[in-house]
Amino acid sequence: MTVGDGHSEDMIMIKNLMKKFRNFVTVNDLNLTVREGEIFGFLGPNGADKTTTVCMLSTLTNFDAGEATVDGHDILKEPLNAKEG
Incomplete structure (x- = not known):
């Protein structure tokens, strides 16, 4: 789903x-989604x-x-846009 500016939620x-x-x-096989407006903590033991x-x-x-995207931008194909996200 996208919001009005064309970016993914x-x-x-x-x-x-x-x-x-x-x-x-x-x-190994990491799957994660963080939606716009969510607060997310990335916790784990040393070496995780x-x-x-x-x-x-x-x-x-x-x-x-x-695959990974940040603000709808593929980080391999659009690294600069993903960083600006």
């Missing part, structure tokens, strides 16, 4: 996100790859599989 959308370092899978996930969403680190 889902501010962050992650589907089946995966990140590997060599042969070790660190983020919270920082890796945030780095992928902010385009500082590439991911190996899946």
